[in-house]
Amino acid sequence: MPSGVRSAVWLTVTAVASLIALVAASSAPAAPHVVDCALSAQSGMTQFDEDRDYVRGPFSLVTLARLMPRLSQASYLPRDGRLKGIKLPVGLRAGHTATLRIHPGQRRHAALLYGLQPTYTDHSVLAGDAAVTFKPCAADTAGPVTAWAGALNVTGPGCIRLQVLTDGARRRDIRLPLGRPCR
Numbered sequence: 001m002p003s004g005v006r007s008a009v010w011l012t013v014t015a016v017a018s019l020i021a022l023v024a025a026s027s028a029p030a031a032p033h034v035v036d037c038a039l040s041a042q043s044g045m046t047q048f049d050e051d052r053d054y055v056r057g058p059f060s061l062v063t064l065a066r067l068m069p070r071l072s073q074a075s076y077l078p079r080d081g082r083l084k085g086i087k088l089p090v091g092l093r094a095g096h097t098a099t100l101r102i103h104p105g106q107r108r109h110a111a112l113l114y115g116l117q118p119t120y121t122d123h124s125v126l127a128g129d130a131a132v133t134f135k136p137c138a139a140d141t142a143g144p145v146t147a148w149a150g151a152l153n154v155t156g157p158g159c160i161r162l163q164v165l166t167d168g169a170r171r172r173d174i175r176l177p178l179g180r181p182c183r
Contacts, residue, residue, distance in 0.1 A: 032131035035115040041149040056164045056171035058093035085151040094139035101131035103161035110160045114150035
């Protein structure tokens with residue numbers, strides 16, 4: 001193969017590899033928003049209730065298991081141009097770290113809202129977070145469980161799937177039936 005052709009092939013291969021790397025980097029998910037002890041809402045909670053909470057190891061969505069299936073589809077419809085925000089309190093046992101993530105296929109329909117961020121004032125799905133990492137208070141300062149107040153913004157009724165990682169290990173997903181049953 002002549003050297004000119006070899007150079008052209010090498011340049012093409014290099015350009016394609018660079019383009020693939022650029023696309024992969026731009027489509028990589030952003031690092032999760034981190035909420036720590038300073039942003040917690042101390043509640044005096046010491047344990048989780050399997051009948052009341054969505055529990056995944058040391059992590060829990062608190063008081064939701066019984067409530068979610070009872071609300072109608074109208075409960076999740078946007079009003080006055082604002083998306084519906086559903087309270088989504090979280091509890092995490094001391095000594096652990098957890099990440100809550102909207103399933104990638106549902107990012108256009110839901111967002112997490114925890115901590116104090118100025119972008120939350122526009123109440124759009126894109127203004128919220130796709131993932132949030134929770135870092136609890138030390139047990140000797142706040143008790144065995146740290147709690148956070150937060151919300152889930154949704155564009156309407158549906159089954160929202162949340163991924164949970166605790167201490168880096170994936171747990172069983174949480175499926176929230178928001179006005180529609182989860183199958």
